[in-house]
Amino acid sequence: MPEIILAHDYLTQIGGAERVVAEWAKALSAHTVVTLAYSPEDTFDDFRHMEVRSSIPRSLANQVERMLPTLPSIAEHTVVSGGDVALVSSSGWAHRFEFKIPHVVYVHSAARWLYAAEDYRLRLSPLRRAGLKASTPLLRRGDLDAMRRADAILSNSLVTRDRMWSAYGLDSVVVSPPVEPVAREARPPARRLPDEFVVIVARDRGYKNVPLAVDAATMAGLPIVIVGAGSEVLDAPEQGVYALGRVTDAELCWVYQRASVVVGAGREDFGLTVLEASLEGTPAATIALGGYLETVRPGVNGFHAASATPEALATAILRARDLDAGACRAWAHRFSRDTHLARLAGVMKEVMHRV
Structure with a gap:
């Protein structure tokens, strides 16, 4: 070799x-x-x-x-x-x-x-x-x-x-x-989270467009969990925003499994987190740009928003949460x-x- x-x-x-x-x-x-x-x-x-x-x-x-x-x-x-x-x-x-x-x-x-x-x-x-x-x-x-x-x-x-x-x-x-599972076993983070929530995995980068995801989750009537270094400054549980900062892979796996939907709001070249969540049976709601056009198959493992607006992304979130977990996993295994x-x-x- x-x-x-x-x-x-x-x-x-x-x-x-x-x-x-x-x-x-x-x-x-x-x-x-x-x-x-x-x-x-x-x-x-x-x-x-x-x-x-x-x-x-x-x-x-x-x-x-x-x-x-x-x-x-x-x-x-x-x-x-x-x-x-x-x-x-x-x-x-x-x-x-x-x-x-x-x-x-x-x-x-x-x-x-x-x-x-x-x-x-x-x-x-x-x-x-x-x-x-x-x-x-x-x-x-x-x-x-x-x-x-x-x-x-x-x-x-x-x-x-x-x-x-x-x-x-x-x-x-x-x-x-x-694309592989982020961890072999899932462990809950130390912080208690709502029974139902959506998640976005994004470091502190402007092009990740976390505010759009937060606004969309609010319009959809769901709390949002933010995972990623630097996200702590966005924490506002009284407004339904739970910013965890950096987590372990086992904790991320747990969050993927428990989330109703993973949200993609930024300009991504591929969008790996969408497929990591799909492997855990969790569908995606994303803007219809960049790598999300490859990693999300509408009606199978998620939906694209009709426009990059909170209203359209909220609609995609509500549609995506009813998708079949098995179909999500099957799609992710292609990668x-x-x-x-x-x-x-x-x-x-x-x-x-x-x-």
């Missing part, structure tokens, strides 16, 4: 991309992951058992997004070597690493900080927004050169494939992320880990033979 080196932007959070890399590590028996920054306490425990090569000191790991002016240079001097092939998870940075071995880039999103700046810049100060805007043309040229060096490019969804073509003029093969890994293995084998 070839020695596979993993690479990822930075391991400082619990998100869909990090979950994919954690699945790779287990399934591919990978022992090494190269990244810009690593904070063991803030990401999946799976990485504690690996050799993590990070370019930024751990004391600064949680400041990585504030280091934007220097990140392109740091990424370009982050060396990936020592194996037969590198499997690269990128949402904007890891494909820029310096690869000494053949590498396959799996793209979760064309770099938001360059090609979806309206999303990324929401978190920047006015001065840094202006600086990023002024330097974008030069940074895009370097980004394109880095992506062209990939021996193969994979996209996680049709949406991402189209964005890759728009951003880089490069074609890519769609390989959906692996299995085995299918994902088989396609990855085929691409990596082809690359190693070609180089």
Whole structure:
């Protein structure tokens, strides 16, 4: 079996991309992951058992997004070597690493900080927004050169494939992320929750559009549970909003199982949480954009809102909660880990033979 080196932007959070890399590590028996920054306490425990090569000191790991002016240079001097092939998870940075071995880039999103700046810049100060805007043309040229060096490019969804073509003029093969239950057993969170509720799983990012989900749940007459780092500031149980912040996988599994509906309100490139909930028999109500067009099959595991408004999303919530749990599970199993890994293995084998 070839020695596979993993690479990822930075391991400082619990998100869909990090979950994919954690699945790779287990399934591919990978022992090494190269990244810009690593904070063991803030990401999946799976990485504690690996050799993590990070370019930024751990004391600064949680400041990585504030280091934007220097990140392109740091990424370009982050060396990936020592194996037969590198499997690269990128949402904007890891494909820029310096690869000494053949590498396959799996793209979760064309770099938001360059090609979806309206999303990324929401978190920047006015001065840094202006600086990023002024330097974008030069940074895009370097980004394109880095992506062209990939021996193969994979996209996680049709949406991402189209964005890759728009951003880089490069074609890519769609390989959906692996979908597995988030935990083998479910455990209730310490906090008591209502008997019936909807849930949204979203970190503190503007493009996740949590306020839309909250407004829609209120209109549907249902409490909403918010799971994700940074969500605590939204907690308002007197208004039916239960913000749990970061939870364990076992707690997330419990929330998925007990929720009436999982809500998707943001601009997602794939929308992994929808399928994680479907595996537990829970249907989805989402806006009709992005990856949700692939992960939600209307009338099977959820419904799309007719428009991105609280009223339309509330209607989708009320319709979705009556869907069959078995049909939800059957749909989610189409996106299995085995299918994902088989396609990855085929691409990596082809690359190693070609180089």
